[in-house]
Amino acid sequence: xxxxxxxxxxxxxxxxxxxxxxxxxxxxxxxxxxxxxxxxxxxxxxxxxxxxxxxxxxxxxxxxxxxxxxxxxxxxxxxxxxxxxxxxxxxxxxxxxxxxxxxxxxxxxxxxxxxxxxxxxxxxxxxxxxxxxxxxxxxxxxxxxxxxxxxxxxxx
Numbered sequence: 001x002x003x004x005x006x007x008x009x010x011x012x013x014x015x016x017x018x019x020x021x022x023x024x025x026x027x028x029x030x031x032x033x034x035x036x037x038x039x040x041x042x043x044x045x046x047x048x049x050x051x052x053x054x055x056x057x058x059x060x061x062x063x064x065x066x067x068x069x070x071x072x073x074x075x076x077x078x079x080x081x082x083x084x085x086x087x088x089x090x091x092x093x094x095x096x097x098x099x100x101x102x103x104x105x106x107x108x109x110x111x112x113x114x115x116x117x118x119x120x121x122x123x124x125x126x127x128x129x130x131x132x133x134x135x136x137x138x139x140x141x142x143x144x145x146x147x148x149x150x151x152x153x154x155x156x
Contacts, residue, residue: 018084020153022062022114023054029068033095037066040104044111048146052153062156064114066107068092076131077106079113086114101133108145115152 024041026034038055045052054061062084069078069089076094080087088110094103105126112127120127126137126145 018060018062018156020062020115020156021051021054021058022064022086023056023058024064024066025057027065027067029066033068036095036103037090037107040107041111044108044146044149047142048150050150050153052149062086062114064088064111066090068095076102077110079110081114081116088114101135102131104134105137106131112145112149112152115149116156117148117152 024038026037029037041053053064057063064086066088067090069075069091071091071093076091078089080089088107090103090106090110093099094106108126109131117127119129122128123130124137125141127148
C-alpha cells in the first residue's frame with residue numbers, strides 16, 4: 001500500500017550564518033527509534049560521501065528535530081522547514097515491523113525537504129510525493145537522491 005507523503009515547506013532561503021552539516025535532535029522517541037534514525041542518517045552521509053549531520057548541538061548549524069506523529073492513514077512523514085530549522089515528523093507506523101521497509105525512504109525523503117529539495121514528478125524517485133517500500137527504489141534512484149542532496153546542501 002502506498003501512502004501520500006505531504007510536506008509543509010516554508011523554506012524561503014538560507015540564512016547567512018546557518019549552515020550544514022545539520023544538528024539533529026530527537027523528541028518523543030525511544031532509544032531504539034533514535035538509534036535507527038541515527039544509523040540511517042549516518043548511512044546517508046556515508047552514501048552521499050559528505051558529512052551531513054551532527055548528533056549534538058552545534059552553533060550556527062541548521063537544526064533538524066525528528067519526532068513521531070500519530071498514524072493518520074494518510075501521511076508517512078512530514079517536514080516543516082524554516083530558514084534555520086526543520087521539524088521531521090515520522091508516522092509511528094514506519095517504526096512497526098509490518099511497515100519497516102518504508103522507514104529509510106521516508107526518512108531520506110523528509111531530510112531531502114529539510115535541505116530544500118522539492119517533490120520529483122517521476123515515480124520511483126525518493127522525492128516522489130508517494131512513499132514506497134525500500135525495495136521499490138533502484139540503486140540509481142538512491143544515487144540520484146544522494147547527488148541531489150549534496151548539491152542542495154552545498155548551496156547552504
